[in-house]
Amino acid sequence: MLQYIKSTKNPNATLIFKGTQLGVKPAPLVASFSSRGPNLISPSVLKPDIIALGVDILAAWLNGVPPTEVAADKRRIEFNIVSGTSMSCPHVSGVVALLKGAHLDRSLAMIKLALMTMAYTDDHDGKTLLDKKDYSVSSVYGFGVGHVDPDKAVDPGLVYDLTVDDYLNFLCASNFNTRQIEVISRRQVSYSGVQQVNMWDLNYPSILVSFDASAPSKSEVMVNRMVTYVGDDDSTYTINITNPKGVTVAVDQEKLIFKKKGQKQSYMVRIFSEKVGLHHNYSGSESGCLVWTDGKHQVTSPLVVTWSQIPLTKELKMGYCDRGEDEDEDNIGHGRDEYEEMIGRDDFDEDTINYENVDNVCHDVVDDDDDDAI
Missing domain, CATH: 3.40.50.200 (Peptidase S8/S53 domain)
Known part of the structure; x- marks a missing residue:
């Protein structure tokens, strides 16, 4: 086309509108x-x-x-x-x-x-x-x-659900303190004592965890989820697991048995990292999935595991959450400040993380209903 334009002082072009193209x-x-x-x-x-x-x-x-x-x-x-x-x-x-x-x-x-x-x-x-x-x-x-x-x-078939408390716990595990959470939620929040709260325990269908790539020994993360049955009849769901490369995934229940609509059941996912002692520049991610199925429904949860020299799960000190009344005024916002400082470090570069292996590996497990898709 460029050669034609250069070859004449008065190039002509024609646009042909073919209408809506199907298939x-x-x-x-x-x-x-x-x-x-x-x-x-x-x-x-x-x-x-x-x-x-x-x-x-x-x-x-x-x-x-x-x-x-x-x-x-x-x-x-x-x-x-x-x-x-x-x-x-x-x-x-x-x-x-x-x-x-x-x-x-x-x-x-x-x-x-x-x-x-x-x-x-x-x-x-x-x-x-x-x-x-x-x-x-x-x-x-x-x-x-x-x-x-x-x-x-x-x-x-099965659904996940989230309440206000779930989001408040998520904010707390993300290192927001009581005052910040109250500003966001516009309500008073208070916890007596200290409780264990993890960011990855937000009752979301997807599961994402991070491991320290340089750890000398195998690491383990436990993730909790709860599902609600919305079917009409009795039903039994079994688990299918596609492990991300480099980890072993286990679920504490192979079956979830439901007797009535609205019944809730919890399960725990244990993720074991098999990659240990990786070189100091290593960063990467792998993906897999969990599928709960009763033969008719396939309830899919992507599972993504990341290895990094600066594992976010540790840097943000996620694990114990205190929403007590005696917070130190000088420490307000310290958690988010630590995070901003962390992502500004010279050794934290998202462009160096290898995401090429974060493929979708669940499509072989889940039936595809092509004609019904929008």
Whole structure:
């Protein structure tokens, strides 16, 4: 094309509009501009959590703004083709509204987390979603738990739930103190004594933990989760585990037996790091998954393990949380200050962390319902 333009003083071009194209493959794709993980602020929370349609969406448009958003553009239109989170967010919000209408008794947290456990990570050909920026295979740091699937989320079988106290404990484990938590939550909070609270115990479908890459001996992290049964009949769920490379994962219960709707059951995940004494520059991540299934439903939780010379789980001193009344005024905010200081160190460089191996390995376990996806 460039050669043709250079070859004549009056080059001509023709644009042919082919209309709506159906059956384009591969699809869906992770948009090249989509936000990526990992989450450096809250390392135990997966970023992104879920993806949804948000590219080239026909949307209402302010008639006072030109379609190109360039001042020289004098056109005014009522609709425009727009891409971005501003498009995918209302898409998911509409899905949540429909699911809330179908299940008025479920909390918004239940609905969101059901969308996460029922998401899919395969394209229409049954292959792992690709990243459009270079058409490589995407990963949990590209698509999170996967692409939203409203049809499956209507009947998830098991759901995770979160309460206000869960979030308060998460803030506490993140080194926010009582005063900061009260500012955020706009309520009084107080704990008598000291209790053990870990960031990774937030009752989220995804599980992310970090290990010290230079540790001389094997390490272990225990993660707690609780699920609620939302089916109508008795049901038994069994666990399928895909271990991330370099760790062994065990669950304290191989089966969860439910007798009635609304019944809750807890389980503990033990993650053993087999990588020890790694060289001082080593950093990397691996992923796997946990799937609870009753033969009909497959409730999937991504499992991501990171090795680093500065393990966030230790640097943030997560483990014991004191929301007592006698906090030292001089220490207000010290936890977040430590974190900001940590990520500013010369030896903490997110670009040096190897995320190439954080592949999606759950698509071989979870059935893909291509035709029902949005």
